[in-house]
Amino acid sequence: MPNPALTINGQPMGFAMAPETPLLWALRDGANLTGTKYGCGVGDCGACMVLIDGAAQPSCQITLAEAEGRVVTTIEGLGAEGPGGSHPMQRAMLAEQAVQCGFCTPGIIIAAAGLLARDADPTDAEIGAALTNLCRCGTYPRLIRAVRRAGTEMRRTAAPVESMIR
Numbered sequence: 001m002p003n004p005a006l007t008i009n010g011q012p013m014g015f016a017m018a019p020e021t022p023l024l025w026a027l028r029d030g031a032n033l034t035g036t037k038y039g040c041g042v043g044d045c046g047a048c049m050v051l052i053d054g055a056a057q058p059s060c061q062i063t064l065a066e067a068e069g070r071v072v073t074t075i076e077g078l079g080a081e082g083p084g085g086s087h088p089m090q091r092a093m094l095a096e097q098a099v100q101c102g103f104c105t106p107g108i109i110i111a112a113a114g115l116l117a118r119d120a121d122p123t124d125a126e127i128g129a130a131l132t133n134l135c136r137c138g139t140y141p142r143l144i145r146a147v148r149r150a151g152t153e154m155r156r157t158a159a160p161v162e163s164m165i166r
């Protein structure tokens, strides 16, 4: 298997790409996982967020070499093994009609999933600190409602995090 190798959405994957390639481009161009979006390329917008070992990080700011051996979850893998094949945050975004153009949506769902995995009952301040993503459509009030809704579902069902992140 070509190096560097990492686990993406539960599957071991190797890339015949330069080690300094940003993970974002390995995902999009190497693995055809285009749900992870390119926005700013400098770590500011959050469009490229993925979970790395369970924590949300901008994939434009980590190289393939740095990601070697890590466990990466993209929007395509989030919740794939959960009830209904989706994560509570994905369902909450629909229920709260928090998706407008949708460009920021994968990154926001990933950032929220990372937060909710640590704490399914975050305060507004904690939600604000975790969701630094930019949304040019201005869906912020709905996003906060969606995080609260997803947290409520997760507390009610107490679904194990491992069943939602692979």
Ligand code: FES
Pocket (backbone or CB within 6 Å): 037, 038, 039, 040, 041, 042, 043, 044, 045, 046, 047, 048, 049, 058, 059, 060, 061
């Ligand atoms: S594209 Fe990575 S943070 Fe904007």
Ligand code: FES
Pocket (backbone or CB within 6 Å): 098, 099, 100, 101, 102, 103, 104, 105, 134, 135, 136, 137, 138, 139
């Ligand atoms: S929904 Fe359009 S950028 Fe957020």
